[in-house]
Amino acid sequence: MAVDPVITPGAAQRAEVIPAEAEARDYTPAIGPWKLALRRLRRNRVAMVFAGIFLAIVVVCVLAPVYAKHVAHIAPNQDNVTGTIKVGGHVKDVVSPQGLPIGPIWQSHYFFGADQEGRDVAVRLLYGGRTSLEIGLLATAIIIIFGTLFGLLAGYLRGPVDAVLRPLMELIWSFPPVILGVAVGTALALGGIGPIKGNSLLIPAFIIGVIYIPYLGKPIRGEVLRLREQDFVEAARAQGMGPWRIMISEILPNAASTIIVFVPMMLAYAILLEAYLSFLGAGVQAPNASWGTLLSDGIQIIDTTPHLALIPGAMLVLCVLSINVVGDGVRDALDPRAQVRIKT
Amino acid sequence: MARFLVRRTLSAVALLFAVSVVVFGIFEIIPSYNPARAIAGRNANAATVQEVAHKFGLDKPVYAQYANTMKLIFSGEIIDYQNDLNVVDQFRQRFPATLSLVIPAAILWMLAAIVLGSISALKAGKFADRALMVLAILGVSIPIFLLAAVLLYLLAFKTTIFPNTGYVAIGDSPSQWAYHLILPWFCIAVLSVGFYSRVLRSNLLDMVNQDFVRTARAKGLSQRKVFRRHVLRNSLMPIITMFGLDFATLIGGAALVTEAVFNIPGIGQYEAQAIGNLDVPPILVGAMFTGFFVVLFGAVADIVYALLDPRVRLTG
Numbered sequence: 316m317a318v319d320p321v322i323t324p325g326a327a328q329r330a331e332v333i334p335a336e337a338e339a340r341d342y343t344p345a346i347g348p349w350k351l352a353l354r355r356l357r358r359n360r361v362a363m364v365f366a367g368i369f370l371a372i373v374v375v376c377v378l379a380p381v382y383a384k385h386v387a388h389i390a391p392n393q394d395n396v397t398g399t400i401k402v403g404g405h406v407k408d409v410v411s412p413q414g415l416p417i418g419p420i421w422q423s424h425y426f427f428g429a430d431q432e433g434r435d436v437a438v439r440l441l442y443g444g445r446t447s448l449e450i451g452l453l454a455t456a457i458i459i460i461f462g463t464l465f466g467l468l469a470g471y472l473r474g475p476v477d478a479v480l481r482p483l484m485e486l487i488w489s490f491p492p493v494i495l496g497v498a499v500g501t502a503l504a505l506g507g508i509g510p511i512k513g514n515s516l517l518i519p520a521f522i523i524g525v526i527y528i529p530y531l532g533k534p535i536r537g538e539v540l541r542l543r544e545q546d547f548v549e550a551a552r553a554q555g556m557g558p559w560r561i562m563i564s565e566i567l568p569n570a571a572s573t574i575i576v577f578v579p580m581m582l583a584y585a586i587l588l589e590a591y592l593s594f595l596g597a598g599v600q601a602p603n604a605s606w607g608t609l610l611s612d613g614i615q616i617i618d619t620t621p622h623l624a625l626i627p628g629a630m631l632v633l634c635v636l637s638i639n640v641v642g643d644g645v646r647d648a649l650d651p652r653a654q655v656r657i658k659t
Numbered sequence: 660m661a662r663f664l665v666r667r668t669l670s671a672v673a674l675l676f677a678v679s680v681v682v683f684g685i686f687e688i689i690p691s692y693n694p695a696r697a698i699a700g701r702n703a704n705a706a707t708v709q710e711v712a713h714k715f716g717l718d719k720p721v722y723a724q725y726a727n728t729m730k731l732i733f734s735g736e737i738i739d740y741q742n743d744l745n746v747v748d749q750f751r752q753r754f755p756a757t758l759s760l761v762i763p764a765a766i767l768w769m770l771a772a773i774v775l776g777s778i779s780a781l782k783a784g785k786f787a788d789r790a791l792m793v794l795a796i797l798g799v800s801i802p803i804f805l806l807a808a809v810l811l812y813l814l815a816f817k818t819t820i821f822p823n824t825g826y827v828a829i830g831d832s833p834s835q836w837a838y839h840l841i842l843p844w845f846c847i848a849v850l851s852v853g854f855y856s857r858v859l860r861s862n863l864l865d866m867v868n869q870d871f872v873r874t875a876r877a878k879g880l881s882q883r884k885v886f887r888r889h890v891l892r893n894s895l896m897p898i899i900t901m902f903g904l905d906f907a908t909l910i911g912g913a914a915l916v917t918e919a920v921f922n923i924p925g926i927g928q929y930e931a932q933a934i935g936n937l938d939v940p941p942i943l944v945g946a947m948f949t950g951f952f953v954v955l956f957g958a959v960a961d962i963v964y965a966l967l968d969p970r971v972r973l974t975g
Contacts, residue, residue, distance in 0.1 A: 490949075494930070597934070619810050619818075624809075625809070639799060639800050643796065
């Protein structure tokens with residue numbers, strides 16, 4: 316069965332009207348648009364490789380406590396300034412008398428070396444990854460839920476709801492994310508909001524989520540504005556469906572491919588923005604570590620101990636890069652002609 | 660044209676009002692934020708805090724505080740809380756450094772994007788195209804401060820090809836000015852080039868099959884002329900709008916991370932310090948400054964758009 320490869324799943328669903336006699340004529344069954352997109356994605360070898368890399372990073376970071384306990388035998392915040400370690404038969408200081416930590420030695424203890432306090436960089440890297448990924452996923456969940464909700468409500472109900480939501484989203488959108496994030500992040504880090512403490516991970520996740528809501532909400536609103544004028548929505552209205560039911564069972568499934576394209580992209584941007592905020596002191600607060608805080612601590616002393624900046628940096632870039640490559644693959648699979656853009 | 664300018668000016672005033680109210684509002688809403696305490700320092704006692712609050716007029720109602728702040732901003736007398744410096748003077752002194760950073764970087768990335776985007780559209784699917792794709796994805800995956808720090812480590816510390824941060828005014832020594840800014844320009848440009856050239860590439864590919872391109876070929880124009888006058892010219896439109904917005908936010912201080920890493924005394928660096936200290940006046944002025952440039956370059960982009968495409972009428 317020939318299906319136009321550039322057709323979007325939503326459009327394909329609408330076009331998929333099979334004549335009654337088709338079954339009788341022994342046609343091969345049609346492939347659904349989602350299945351087709353999935354097949355296109357699976358054939359994209361580069362995207363699959365990077366999906367594997369991303370999953371590996373996630374698994375390793377989730378297993379951070381296991382690594383700390385059974386391989387490195389040291390807790391993430393445990394310092395060891397005066398300790399020594401055997402490297403190839405020689406005993407070496409973890410931190411030299413001059414205060415220089417040992418570099419990567421590629422063995423179970425101090426695999427990636429130590430920092431100035433004698434903490435194990437590999438252990439901290441994995442724990443930091445957990446933090447970064449947790450914040451990224453939480454922020455993405457906030458963006459997807461509220462971006463979709465605001466887009467649906469503003470686009471379908473229009474009128475006063477749109478008059479409130481649209482300027483709100485425009486306003487957030489018109490600020491550069493880093494500036495807005497740092498301003499709010501610094502303010503909230505001082506005293507937290509309500510029961511949430513200033514150094515809670517929920518604060519950066521919440522800020523990043525709110526900042527990026529319009530980046531999804533605006534395109535969804537546009538999509539919904541287009542969809543609500545279509546005949547099938549008119550038909551649903553004529554049948555007497557209420558606005559909520561139309562939004563959820565008629566419009567949402569047709570906007571789903573747009574939302575899915577945004578998931579990996581928002582995750583990548585959320586993880587990056589966390590790094591920017593932490594670099595400027597408005598993201599993750601001590602004693603928590605994230606890739607962003609490790610990286611910004613390392614960059615201050617990159618001249619003497621480059622491994623403290625390069626290792627978290629490489630990990631962050633590899634993670635964000637693989638999400639972006641997978642995201643590109645997902646977009647190509649769902650809608651090869653789509654163009655989406657976000658600023659940092 | 661006159662109508663266009665009037666409307667844009669009105670919407671600029673409305674936006675600046677909204678931005679100032681929101682920035683002011685954010686710091687009012689945040690429960691833990693007490694500017695008087697921030698100014699007085701962490702160990703100040705209640706009496707000192709109250710004295711400070713009175714001195715800066717922070718014990719007045721919110722609308723009075725807002726009106727007073729706006730009056731100070733527009734009379735150029737606004738003082739920051741942290742260092743007792745005149746904010747408008749600071750912006751005036753620091754603006755040349757930001758312009759030195761942003762304008763050449765923007766020219767660099769726009770030219771590179773046009774050249775590279777054209778090459779990759781003409782050679783779609785070939786090596787150059789794929790290499791650019793990799794650059795584009797890397798560009799949106801690397802935080803600029805990491806790229807900057809690694810370049811500084813390799814090119815200014817390990818080998819001393821470039822100076823290790825710092826800034827020289829163009830009036831003092833144009834060659835030293837450029838020498839100190841090459842790395843920052845490169846950092847800003849390289850991360851944007853990939854994305855811009857990808858967008859241009861897909862616009863170009865969409866444009867090649869348009870009827871007017873076929874007409875241009877049919878009337879006997881050379882391939883080169885068809886590409887330059889018809890295909891490229893029409894493909895530049897979406898890029899110009901993007902460019903206007905990005906350029907505006909960078910000039911308004913969004914280059915703060917680059918300025919911080921390379922120690923360039925621009926307005927971004929000042930804003931970054933202000934944000935770190937929760938110093939409201941510079942943050943407020945900075946936000947309005949950015950808003951002003953966003954509106955200005957939005958209008959400029961629309962005018963350029965209309966010049967490139969005679970069908971477009973300037974409205975709104």
